[in-house]
Amino acid sequence: MTGATATLLAVRDLVVEYPGRRRRGDGIRAVRGVSLDIAPAAILALVGESGSGKTSLARAILRLQPVAAGQILLQGEDLTTLNPQQLRAARRDIQAVFQDPMASLSPRRSVLQTLREPLDHFRIGDAGERGDRATAALETVGLDPSLRHRLPHELSGGQRQRVALARALVSEPRLIVADEPLSSLDLPSQGRIVELLLEVRDRTGIAFLFVSHDLAVVRRLADAVAVMYLGTLVETAPAGTLFAQPAHPYTRALLAASPVPDPRLPPPAILQGEPPSALTPTRGCVFHKRCSERMARCVTEQPPETRAGDREPAHRVRCLLWNS
Ligand SMILES: Nc1ncnc2c1ncn2[C@@H]1O[C@H](COP(=O)(O)OP(=O)(O)OP(=O)(O)O)[C@@H](O)[C@H]1O
Ligand code: SF4
Ligand SMILES: [Mg+2]
Known part of the structure; x- marks a missing residue:
C-alpha cells in the first residue's frame, strides 16, 4: 500500500x-x-x-x-x-461505461436528455448551464452537436459508445x-x-x-x-x-x-x-x-x-x- x-x-x-x-x-x-x-x-x-x-x-x-x-x-x-x-x-x-452501449442507454431518451440526466440528478448548474455542459461533453467525445436530438437506435455503435462516454464525463468524475x-x-x-480516451484523460485528468x-x-x-x-x-x-x-x-x-x-x-x-x-x-x-x-x-x-x-x-x- x-x-x-x-x-x-x-x-x-x-x-x-x-x-x-x-x-x-x-x-x-x-x-x-x-x-x-x-x-x-x-x-x-x-x-x-x-x-x-x-x-x-x-x-x-x-x-x-x-x-x-x-x-x-x-x-x-x-x-x-x-x-x-x-x-x-x-x-x-465515479462513473461507468459498459460493454454494450445499446443496453446501457435508454432507448427513448435523446442524446441531449441522456447527457442532461446526470446533471439533473446531481443538481449541477442551472438549466442553461446544463445544456452548455451537455454540448461540451458531446464535443469532448468528438460528436457533432447536431446529433443531440437523435435516439440511440439512430446512431452507429461507435457513436453510441461515444454518447455513453460523454454521459460518464458530463458530471466531471475523478474516475x-x-x-x-x-x-x-x-x-x-x-x-x-x-485515441479519444487518451485525449479525454489528458484534457480532463x-x-x-x-x-x-x-x-x-x-x-x-x-x-x-x-x-x-x-x-x-x-x-x-x-x-x-x-x-x-x-x-x-x-x-x-x-x-x-x-x-x-x-x-x-x-x-x-x-x-x-x-x-x-x-x-x-x-x-x-x-x-x-x-x-x-x-x-x-x-x-x-x-x-x-x-x-x-x-x-x-x-x-x-x-x-x-x-x-x-
Ligand atoms: N451473477 C452471478 N451469479 C453467480 N456467479 C456469477 C455471477 N456473475 C459472475 N459470476 C461468476 O463469477 C466468476 C467471475 O465472473 P466475472 O463475470 O466477474 O468474470 P470476467 O473476468 O468479467 O469474465 P468475462 O471476461 O467473460 O467478462 C465466474 O465464475 C462467473 O461464473
Ligand atoms: S505461478 Fe507457477 S511457479 Fe509461480 S507459484 Fe504458481 S504454480 Fe508456482
Ligand atoms: Mg466481464
Missing part, C-alpha cells in the same frame, strides 16, 4: 461472493482479496481470461455489486461504509470504470475510441479502470496493468515493464497467446486447459494446475505478493519463483 496522497482509488483486500443455490458453502468466490491503487489521471488496465472476476471487481468498485469484505477508498473515503444517500453523492466522482467498452465495436471504431481482453489495446492505452486469475491479482506493473518483463508464468502465457507475441519475450508457458472453477476452493497457488513451472510447494503454499526484481518497486507478483 502506498498510502501516498497521489492515490485516487485504493482497493484493499476486496472479496466478492455470489451465494450458492442449494446450501451454504456452494457459493462462488469471484474476487479473492484484491488490492490495487489508481493514481489521478492514470489508466489502469485489468486483464485476464473470461471468468477471472474482472466484471465482478469492476461492479464492486462501482458499488453495483455487494462486497463480502474489504475496502474501496475513493479519495480516502471508504465507499463500502456509505449509506445509500452518501453513495448517491459519491457516484458523481471512470470502463468494462470492455470497445468489444462491441469494429476495429477502426475501436482505434478511434482508444480523469483516471480510468479499463477492463479488457485485448492486449494490443491495453499496450496502447494503459499506464499500468493488473493481471487477474481466478479472482486474484497475480501481477501488477507499469505497462512498459509488464510487456517487456512479465514476471508471472500466467502473464507470460497470456502475452504469448495474444495475436502478436513479442519476439523478445522468454519462451512461453503454454496456457493449457480451462481455468479452474471459481466454485472450487483453491489450496496453494491459484495457477498451479496449469503452470508449466510448478514446484512441489506451489500445491500447498499460497504465494504472497512480492516485488518482481529490484528495478521497479511498482512491479508486484504472486509467484513462489520470486519468493524463494
Whole structure:
C-alpha cells in the first residue's frame, strides 16, 4: 500500500461472493482479496481470461455489486461504509461505461436528455448551464452537436459508445470504470475510441479502470496493468515493464497467446486447459494446475505478493519463483 496522497482509488483486500443455490458453502468466490491503487489521471488496465472476476471487481468498485469484505477508498473515503444517500453523492466522482452501449442507454431518451440526466440528478448548474455542459461533453467525445436530438437506435455503435462516454464525463468524475467498452465495436471504431480516451484523460485528468481482453489495446492505452486469475491479482506493473518483463508464468502465457507475441519475450508457458472453477476452493497457488513451472510447494503454499526484481518497486507478483 502506498498510502501516498497521489492515490485516487485504493482497493484493499476486496472479496466478492455470489451465494450458492442449494446450501451454504456452494457459493462462488469471484474476487479473492484484491488490492490495487489508481493514481489521478492514470489508466489502469485489468486483464485476464473470461471468468477471472474482472466484471465482478469492476461492479464492486462501482458499488453495483455487494462486497463480502474489504475496502474501496475513493479519495480516502471508504465507499463500502456509505449509506445509500452518501453513495448517491459519491457516484458523481465515479462513473461507468459498459460493454454494450445499446443496453446501457435508454432507448427513448435523446442524446441531449441522456447527457442532461446526470446533471439533473446531481443538481449541477442551472438549466442553461446544463445544456452548455451537455454540448461540451458531446464535443469532448468528438460528436457533432447536431446529433443531440437523435435516439440511440439512430446512431452507429461507435457513436453510441461515444454518447455513453460523454454521459460518464458530463458530471466531471475523478474516475471512470470502463468494462470492455470497445468489444462491441469494429476495429477502426475501436482505434478511434482508444485515441479519444487518451485525449479525454489528458484534457480532463480523469483516471480510468479499463477492463479488457485485448492486449494490443491495453499496450496502447494503459499506464499500468493488473493481471487477474481466478479472482486474484497475480501481477501488477507499469505497462512498459509488464510487456517487456512479465514476471508471472500466467502473464507470460497470456502475452504469448495474444495475436502478436513479442519476439523478445522468454519462451512461453503454454496456457493449457480451462481455468479452474471459481466454485472450487483453491489450496496453494491459484495457477498451479496449469503452470508449466510448478514446484512441489506451489500445491500447498499460497504465494504472497512480492516485488518482481529490484528495478521497479511498482512491479508486484504472486509467484513462489520470486519468493524463494
Ligand atoms: N451473477 C452471478 N451469479 C453467480 N456467479 C456469477 C455471477 N456473475 C459472475 N459470476 C461468476 O463469477 C466468476 C467471475 O465472473 P466475472 O463475470 O466477474 O468474470 P470476467 O473476468 O468479467 O469474465 P468475462 O471476461 O467473460 O467478462 C465466474 O465464475 C462467473 O461464473
Ligand atoms: S507459484 Fe508456482 S504454480 Fe504458481 S505461478 Fe509461480 S511457479 Fe507457477
Ligand atoms: Mg466481464
